[in-house]
Amino acid sequence: MSFPVPIMPPGELIFHFLNTVVLTALVASVVLWRYRVDVLAGMGSSSGQALGIPAIAPARTVTPSPPVDAQAWERQARWRIGLAYLGSVALPALLLAVLQLHVSDLPLTPAHIMLVGGSLLLAAVPMIAASLALGFRRAVLLALGVLVSCAVLGTGVSMLQRPFMGSRPSLDQLLNFFTFFQFAAVWLPLPMTLILLTGQARIRGVAPITFAGLLVFGLAPVMGSRASAWLASTPGGSRLLFDIGLNGAFLAFTFPAALLGWWRLKGLAGAYQAKRFSDAQLLARTWWLMFCATLALELISAAPARWPLVVAGTGTAYALFPWLNGLLLARTGLQHGRPPRRTLLLLRVFGYTARTERLFDRVGARWRLFGPVTMIAAPDVMARTIDPGDFLRFAGGRLASSFVTSRGDLNTGLAALDQAPDPDGRYRVNEFCCRDDTWKATVVELMDRADAVLMDLRGLTPERGGCEFELKQLYERLPASRVVLAVDSEAVVAQVAALMPRLPVIVRFDKGSTAETDALFAALLEAAELLPASRD
Incomplete structure (x- = not known):
């Protein structure tokens, strides 16, 4: 039995579908560029009411991890996720x-x-x-x-x-x-x-x-x-x-x-x-x-x-x-023997898009098997963290509603932090879009809620006043063992030492090789007390 050809000829269907895919790549690039421009403009504007910095509270206690080999669990989890997709x-x-x-x-x-x-x-x-x-x-x-x-x-x-x-x-x-x-x-x-x-x-x-x-x-x-x-x-x-x-x-x-x-x-x-x-x-x-x-x-x-x-x-x-x-x-069994959830706060020197994206791909995305990642939103990592909700707010002209402009906005965002894993076992990235006069209060609140902090200081110069503020707050609020700094020169280490007499964990991260990435990730697991400390 044969059926008549549908109203649209196969050749036209193929042409339309291929055009859609090509346009997706082009339109997505334009949308992301426009999204970045709007976020950058919002970051440079003022809300009209600077938020006060919270008082220094006792550092949050990190519950010691049970005797679980976090690195072995991660290897097994990655294998299981890969096999699940192959089976799918x-x-x-x-x-x-x-x-x-x-x-x-x-x-x-x-x-x-x-x-x-x-x-x-x-x-x-x-x-x-x-x-x-x-x-x-x-x-x-x-x-x-x-x-x-x-x-x-x-x-x-x-x-x-x-x-x-x-x-x-x-x-x-x-x-x-x-x-x-x-x-x-x-x-x-x-x-x-x-x-x-x-x-x-x-x-x-x-x-x-x-x-x-x-x-x-x-x-x-x-x-x-x-x-x-x-x-x-x-x-x-x-x-x-x-x-x-x-x-x-x-x-x-x-x-x-x-x-x-x-x-x-x-x-x-x-x-x-x-x-x-x-x-x-x-x-x-x-x-x-x-x-x-x-x-x-x-x-x-x-x-x-x-x-x-x-x-x-x-x-x-x-x-x-x-x-x-x-x-x-x-049915991957990721919950079996899973290390306790740990929240990672990612800080960085703004303005190095390609380098920050590579760091996020190699470290931040990998951390999502262990817990959520929090950060201050900025164009340098926007392509890696935008989600359907962000896209819809942007398309509907409601991007401004994503920005922290008051203490109420900040409290609402902190209360809504996503700390549950997705169906694939990975946690999500929690971003905070901030105005010029609200980011300091926001980043301090995130410090107080982090189990470990990674700060990418490559390219740091004395003119980076925002990094100086963050380093001082980290020194005052968190134990040095819970902070990991990625550096690319001794000059950066000297700048840090001038601000933090009690140095945190410092990891050399020049080329982002596999060995350097593994060393940096292991340092983060130690900082979150998911691995026993290997340092003196």
Whole structure:
């Protein structure tokens, strides 16, 4: 049984979808730039009432950690999260493999299913990289590992199925190892390119919600033009178009699409606020949607008459992913033996965007397995910390409501600190947007609530009065053992010594190498009493 081709030809669907993805990367960059400009303007303005600095209170006692190897637990947690994402993609990938083989009239043997499904498993790699803050090099090595493992497994399956088909395995079947990579090279470049395009670290925080909005908004002109063309092909429709104008059908689609898009954006922000998914899970769902949609469009283009089957199959595969992802992440057992929650306050010298982003990726994002991260918002790390709620406030012209302008705003923000883990086991980043006369009181309140403090002092100069204030407050309010300073020169150490007679933990962090990153992170775990102190 065949079905008529839908009102929009497959080629037009593919063009619209690809345009949406490309526009997502462009619009997300513009949105993030505009967001940064507005935040910077807010930081430089005054609220009209400077907040007083709270009196020095006794340092908060950190409950000693039970005898748990925090570093071993972290390694296990990262492995479990990675396997959960692989499992979340594996089952839908097998469903897509069966669909693709059936539509392409290829044999539905275990070897063929492994050939197709194994290559589709590569979609899990960027999800794992985003969730665990893997660097580009480690993500590439992970991708190669996944592909080689699937190629080996597929080759083994092809040899094992031979006896069931009445033949004996032969050495020429080893060539299936290379056939796997040939197949992957044919099917994967387009969806992986789209994922990489929207997975750039600079726009990753706003890409999912931008894509959701553009996908709905972008359908309005396409469907409007198609509806106008269809009406013009009938006598009654032509008279209707003449009465309401050529743009009538277009406008009839535009306003509902706008309302639907805004409703969808609010729904995403509300679900994120309710902790139904994390930022990494939202990104993973967006990427899987791109993956399934790309495959669907390619199959519809190749076999237009089978479009209902393709839509049903890819839609099922997409819907299966978030359910399976939530189920597997909930069963990772991260709570078993988990170290007690610790809050990290991240301070830094403002103005070094690329360097601060790298530090956050390598240390701040990694800390989110152990507890929430708090910080003063600034453009230098905005791309890493913006969430759907921030995006919606910005899009609705309510960004000013995010700023601390009074003691009431500060108390409300402190009371609302998110200290519970997301469904994927990671904690969130709590940012405070402050005016020029409210940031000091805010940062002091965050110091009083922190279990450990990381202050990036690379690039510190005597002119940085804000850093001098923070160092003095840290010296007066917190034990030196709970403060870790990242420095890049002896001159910075000398400046610190002039302000803090009792020096905190100082870690040299010049190039941000793996060894330096591990040393800095271990120092933070010690500062939060999650590792026994190794210093004299």
